[in-house]
Amino acid sequence: xxxxxxxxxxxxxxxxxxxxxxxxxxxxxxxxxxxxxxxxxxxxxxxxxxxxxxxxxxxxxxxxxxxxxxxxxxxxxxxxxxxxxxxxxxxxxxxxxxxxxxxxxxxxxxxxxxxxxxxxxxxxxxxxxxxxxxxxxxxxxxxxxxxxxxxxxxxxxxxxxxxxxxxxxxxxxxxxxxxxxxxxxxxxxxxxxxxxxxxxxxxxxxxxxxxxxxxxxxxxxxxxxxxxxxxxxxxxxxxxxxxxxxxxxxxxxxxxxxxxxxxxxxxxxxxxxxxxxxxxxxxxxxxxxxxxx
Amino acid sequence: xxxxxxxxxxxxxxxxxxxxxxxxxxxxxxxxxxxxxxxxxxxxxxxxxxxxxxxxxxxxxxxxxxxxxxxxxxxxxxxxxxxxxxxxxxxxxxxxxxxxxxxxxxxxxxxxxxxxxxxxxxxxxxxxxxxxxxxxxxxxxxxxxxxxxxxxxxxxxxxxxxxxxxxxxxxxxxxxxxxxxxxxxxxxxxxxxxxxxxxxxxxxxxxxxxxxxxxxxxxxxxxxxxxxxxxxxxxxxxxxxxxxxxxxxxxxxxxxxxxxxxxxxxxxxxxxxxxxxxxxxxxxxx
Numbered sequence: 001x002x003x004x005x006x007x008x009x010x011x012x013x014x015x016x017x018x019x020x021x022x023x024x025x026x027x028x029x030x031x032x033x034x035x036x037x038x039x040x041x042x043x044x045x046x047x048x049x050x051x052x053x054x055x056x057x058x059x060x061x062x063x064x065x066x067x068x069x070x071x072x073x074x075x076x077x078x079x080x081x082x083x084x085x086x087x088x089x090x091x092x093x094x095x096x097x098x099x100x101x102x103x104x105x106x107x108x109x110x111x112x113x114x115x116x117x118x119x120x121x122x123x124x125x126x127x128x129x130x131x132x133x134x135x136x137x138x139x140x141x142x143x144x145x146x147x148x149x150x151x152x153x154x155x156x157x158x159x160x161x162x163x164x165x166x167x168x169x170x171x172x173x174x175x176x177x178x179x180x181x182x183x184x185x186x187x188x189x190x191x192x193x194x195x196x197x198x199x200x201x202x203x204x205x206x207x208x209x210x211x212x213x214x215x216x217x218x219x220x221x222x223x224x225x226x227x228x229x230x231x232x233x234x235x236x237x238x239x240x241x242x243x244x245x246x247x248x249x250x251x252x253x254x255x256x257x258x259x260x261x262x263x264x265x266x267x268x269x270x271x272x273x274x275x276x277x278x279x280x281x282x283x284x285x286x287x288x289x290x291x292x293x
Numbered sequence: 294x295x296x297x298x299x300x301x302x303x304x305x306x307x308x309x310x311x312x313x314x315x316x317x318x319x320x321x322x323x324x325x326x327x328x329x330x331x332x333x334x335x336x337x338x339x340x341x342x343x344x345x346x347x348x349x350x351x352x353x354x355x356x357x358x359x360x361x362x363x364x365x366x367x368x369x370x371x372x373x374x375x376x377x378x379x380x381x382x383x384x385x386x387x388x389x390x391x392x393x394x395x396x397x398x399x400x401x402x403x404x405x406x407x408x409x410x411x412x413x414x415x416x417x418x419x420x421x422x423x424x425x426x427x428x429x430x431x432x433x434x435x436x437x438x439x440x441x442x443x444x445x446x447x448x449x450x451x452x453x454x455x456x457x458x459x460x461x462x463x464x465x466x467x468x469x470x471x472x473x474x475x476x477x478x479x480x481x482x483x484x485x486x487x488x489x490x491x492x493x494x495x496x497x498x499x500x501x502x503x504x505x506x507x508x509x510x511x512x513x514x515x516x517x518x519x520x521x522x523x524x525x526x527x528x529x530x531x532x533x534x535x536x537x538x539x540x541x542x543x544x545x546x547x548x549x550x551x552x553x554x555x556x557x558x559x560x561x562x563x564x565x566x567x568x569x570x571x572x573x574x575x576x577x578x579x
Contacts, residue, residue, distance in 0.1 A: 067421045069578050089423045093323060097421040101414030107344045119336035120422040123321040131316040138314045148347060164418070169320045200309040201318045 018081070020045045020172050020204035021066055025075035027228075028061050035061040037228030039075070045171075048198065048205040050215040053225035054268045059208045060100075062225070063176055066206070067097055080171060093121070096165030096203075100177040104160045106150035110141050113149055114163050121168035135163040139193045155186030159193055166197060173198075175207040179214065187211075191218050212260040222260070224267045231267045239263045323423060330428050337432030338439045345443060352443065359395040359448045363388060363455055376516050379548060381458075388452040388459070389541035390514025393534055395448050396441035396473050400480035401505055403437045404488030404497050411577045420578050427571040430485060434567060437481035438474030445473045449545075458546070465544045468552075472544070475559040476537035482566025489573025514538050533562040 021043035028036040036058040043049040051059050064070040065077050068088045077084035079091045104113050114132045123131050136145045139159035144152065149160060158178060165173055175194070179187040191214065198205055209215055215222050216236045224232040224239070232239055243258045243266055258266075309318045324332055345352060367384035370376060378386040410416040419429060449469075453459055460466070488497050509515075511525060512534040518526055529535045536555040543550020 067417075069417055069420055089323075089425075092421055092423045093320065095421055097418055099414035099417050101412070103414030103418050105340070105415060107347060108340065109343075109347075112340070112343050116336060116340055117422065118321075119339070120333060120419065120424050121321055122324045122332065122423070127316065131321075134314045134316050138312070138317060166317050168422075169317050171320075196312070197314070197317070200312045200314060 018045060019043060019078070020047075020080060021049075021206060022078040023062065023066070023075065026062065026065060026072065026077055027074035028058075028065060028070060029073070030061075034228055036065070039225075039229055041223060041230055043172075043204060043206055044221075045080075045204050046198075046202055047220040048195075048207065048218055050219035050222040051206065051208045051225060052210075052212070052215055052222055052264060053208075054264075057225040057268070058228040059225050060176065063174060063206075063208060067095060067174060068092060093168070094171045096168060096170030096173045098158075098161045098165050098173075098175045098178055100180060102154070102157050102161075104149045104152075104157050104164070106148065109146050109148055110136060110152070110160050110163070111145040113160055114167050117164045118167045123167065131167055135167040138166060138197050139163045153186070154182055155189055158182065158186070158190050162190070162193060162197075169201070170203060172204045172206060175205065177208055177210065179209070179211065187214065194218075212264055216260045224264060226268045232263060236260050329423075329425070330431060333424050333428040333432040334435045337429075337436040341436040341439050345440070352447065355395065355399065355444055356447045356451065358398075359391045360451050362391045362394070363448075363452060363457075367391075367455070377520065378517070381546060381548065384452075384455060385457045385546055386542070387515055388448075388457045389545050390512070390538050391452075392445050392448045392469075392473070392541055392545075393476060393512075393538045394509050394514055395444050396477050397480050397508065397534060398505065399441045399444055400437045400477040401484050401508075402498070402501050403433070403481035404484030404486075404501070405494050407433065407485050407577065408488050408492070408494045408497060417578060420574075426574045427567060430482065430567050430571045430574060431478075433485065434478035434481050434563065434570075435474065438477040441477035442470055442473050445469070460545055460547060468544045469541055472537050472540040472556070472559065475556070475563050476533065478563040479533050479559065479566045482563065482570040485570035486566065486573055489570060489576050492576065508532060508534050512538055533558060536562075 019042045021041065023039045023041040026036050026039040026041075027034065035056075039058070039062055041062070051062070053059050061070065065072050066079065066084060068084050068091055072085040079094055082090045082094065084091045104110075105116075108116070111132060114135050115128065118128050118132050118135075133142070133145075136142050139162050141156065141159055141163060144156060149157060152160060162178075173194070178194075179190050182190065194205060195218065197203070207219065219236065221233065221235055222239065223230045232242075234242070240258050240260060240263060243263050247258065309315050363384060367387050370387070371383040374383070376383055376386070407416060410419075420426070424432075449459065484497070484501065487500055491497050491500065511528040512532050513529060514534065518529050518535070521529060536558040539550050540552055540555035540559070542548050543552055543555075
């Protein structure tokens with residue numbers, strides 16, 4: 001279970017090297033837009049950390065800095081103590097990454113898709129087949145392993161991508177909207193596999209999602225991001241309870257305990273934000289939803 | 294809510310072993326130094342071969358155009374005797390040019406694949422692996438070379454059926470393979486460089502179509518450099534396709550060639566292409 005967030009707030013992000021992820025004063029701008037604006041974040045080893053926020057909050061930019069896809073122009077990003085700006089290759093060896101898009105190669109079989117990632121992570125030939133088979137078995141794709149990925153359902157493709165990420169034994173698994181567009185059964189299936197592998201391997205999971213129910217159910221702690229910074233941090237129960245207490249103190253809420261979505265609205269506001277996500281974000285999200293749907 | 298294990302991953306090996314996934318808690322030993330590059334090249338080439346094994350449609354459809362060039366253009370111009378070829382039949386003279394052209398056509402549109410991979414998230418996923426950008430581009434370039442090489446085998450077979458007097462010396466054929474792979478590596482890097490500049494499939498398609506024919510007609514693929522006007526000779530000298538065709542002609546037909554210069558230019562061009570495409574890969578990752 002998680003610790004009291006009062007013990008470790010967002011402000012102590014410059015914590016020790018034992019943290020799975022540490023962002024301190026991270027700033028990233030695209031032209032005039034400050035996508036990430038002084039982000040302070042620490043993710044503890046072994047936890048499932050949910051990074052939530054509206055479109056355009058800076059979640060994806062932060063993830064891209066952590067995964068070394070983007071440079072770190074200001075501030076520091078560390079993964080298990082390794083500097084993401086200075087030690088890119090060392091950081092990448094610690095990561096498994098599942099992007100938002102359905103990124104398995106449809107022209108290859110499931111086994112070939114996973115084998116490619118075994119090769120680029122330098123899995124030696126003598127153990128490659130066994131390791132690929134274990135990664136596929138971990139996500140229940142053994143029977144479908146030799147079928148082309150274009151015959152897979154959306155949930156199966158997501159599980160295949162999970163196998164691709166797991167084959168290198170990552171210490172940190174980063175999932176960007178892993179269940180977008182999936183039906184509730186497939187979503188549960190994906191999360192069940194993530195949790196089972198995490199329980200067996202002890203890896204840390206950093207996930208972005210728009211589904212508040214998922215964050216509530218599966219994340220040990222969540223960070224609510226808005227306008228490039230973490231605006232609320234803690235376990236889902238703590239965040240709900242905190243909002244409930246504030247509402248009672250202000251006399252604006254009833255007796256019902258707020259949901260995580262209420263917390264999300266309280267942080268991000270419920271009005272339309274003209275700067276929320278760009279055309280490419282929306283197109284990418286719709287394309288992914290269309291492909292899995 | 295899920296329980297967060299407090300033990301580090303290595304200490305969790307037993308539950309993983311019980312679940313039959315014991316290997317998934319042991320990170321592989323990283324390759325270091327020079328061994329990274331060949332390993333990534335092999336990985337990318339293996340993917341191309343696997344794709345061709347699953348679907349050979351492209352191989353067959355791409356064989357149509359070179360077959361028509363040889364069958365119609367080659368046989369007709371052989372009868373006309375309009376182009377000086379140094380005493381060999383025109384169809385023999387043009388066959389190496391058509392091999393180079395069909396390989397270039399595959400490579401010059403390779404950038405479209407990298408833009409598709411960007412849109413599908415595949416590129417970002419590969420960029421989060423311990424693969425330097427230059428190694429990723431080199432891997433892609435040689436994968437394009439493997440694809441072109443298989444295409445070249447098909448065109449050589451068609452040329453042989455049409456009676457072109459080709460060499461079957463294994464060493465010379467090895468040289469042919471090297472010339473095809475190096476030329477394709479350059480043209481695929483040219484394509485990936487343009488992809489890094491224009492960032493869109495439609496624009497790349499337009500530019501690819503705009504430069505393909507000038508590259509082809511501005512080379513010695515269809516006629517010797519000596520019959521070209523001065524300005525076109527200058528273009529031909531700056532065109533790596535000319536050096537590829539010269540090498541292929543010398544190796545396949547035994548005509549006088551400048552093999553050292555040809556391979557030197559192809560090597561330098563491929564290296565420059567890899568450097569240019571690698572430097573622009575970051576634009577595609579954003």
